[in-house]
Amino acid sequence: MTPKVRLTAKERGDEVLRAAVRAFAASGYEGTKTDEIARLAGVSQPYVIRLFGTKQQLFLAAIRSVCDRIEEIFREAAAESPELSALGRNYERLLAERELLLVLLHGFSASGDPVIGDCVRERFGSIYTLIRDLTGATPEQAREFLSAGMLMTVMSAMQLLGPDPIPMPWAAEIAKTFDN
């Protein structure tokens, strides 16, 4: 089957990367098959591998991509109002782009792999540092902010937060406390 349209390797790589983010968000590192990513991107599986070398490198690219986007969201939010509480309101944006937090979570889970662990630690550290730099928050405040983000992340993974949540009374009770 000849491809419908020919793109440059960079353009196609971007499309595959977007597909990879969606797929990894849904199934994690080990659980996602390169075949599925290829299907989502509309290309053949071997081409996915050729574009990124290995599945691991593709996952690393996905991690970097979502972390870039997370930092971008925080920067935009801080540009409007550089207070930590204002930044907090922008967790909504992160929850809306559900893949961001989910890929990050799967990054944490896959940190047992040294290569992935190095990448995740570096990116998580730079997010922490960015938050402190943008808002001037103390370590305590920044930690509290990050803590709330992590709870949102795991609740998002359990489908208790974000679009179309599974209704659970206790989860709704927790969700309400985020609205401050």
Add this chain to the structure above:
Amino acid sequence: MTPKVRLTAKERGDEVLRAAVRAFAASGYEGTKTDEIARLAGVSQPYVIRLFGTKQQLFLAAIRSVCDRIEEIFREAAAESPELSALGRNYERLLAERELLLVLLHGFSASGDPVIGDCVRERFGSIYTLIRDLTGATPEQAREFLSAGMLMTVMSAMQLLGPDPIPMPWAAEIAKTFDN
């Protein structure tokens, strides 16, 4: 090879379950091979399957096991002093038994699977409820407590917290804020 000692199915099942907790903590649901669990438990791989039916059911058993232990730790802590701040000091115990938080984290990650998701939601909800019941904390306080736990969990997965942490200045800065 004939086994060294014969145990009842229940005893052997417990040993396999302990091995499974260790293995799943290290590599997650998809990343852990039943073969590795068998090796850790000192039995053959088919026997692991026969004892638990499927790898999924073994993972569910591991989730239930660590959640039972987490609730037990909280109950013991509350028996000494039923204040939330006192309970917080017992996160150290959770960090010491590193597998507890790690298996839970991998449970969150694997929540995309409906069966696992159901189990994880139920157990996480009952932990939240237990915390509220034991301490009489408000939803806000309980959420804050859980939030801190989730940050500890992911930092533990990144090997930034717990025994033998990878030294990172920013991570140490965060870790210090937990000591209150």
Add this chain to the structure above:
DNA sequence: CCTTGTTGTAATTGACTGATAACAAGCCTG
């Protein structure tokens, strides 16, 4: 002692999966 249920293994299988190789078709450039 024998026979029946239980604990356990060895052998195997069938499906899957990441990666490689070989090839094809399109596009630019001289």
Add this chain to the structure above:
DNA sequence: CAGGCTTGTTATCAGTCAATTACAACAAGG
């Protein structure tokens, strides 16, 4: 328009892995 570079596919492999089957050893009770 010829030649080479880029984009993309098909075919295939070598390894892995959960699960099944069949069998073996052992213990306990009659």
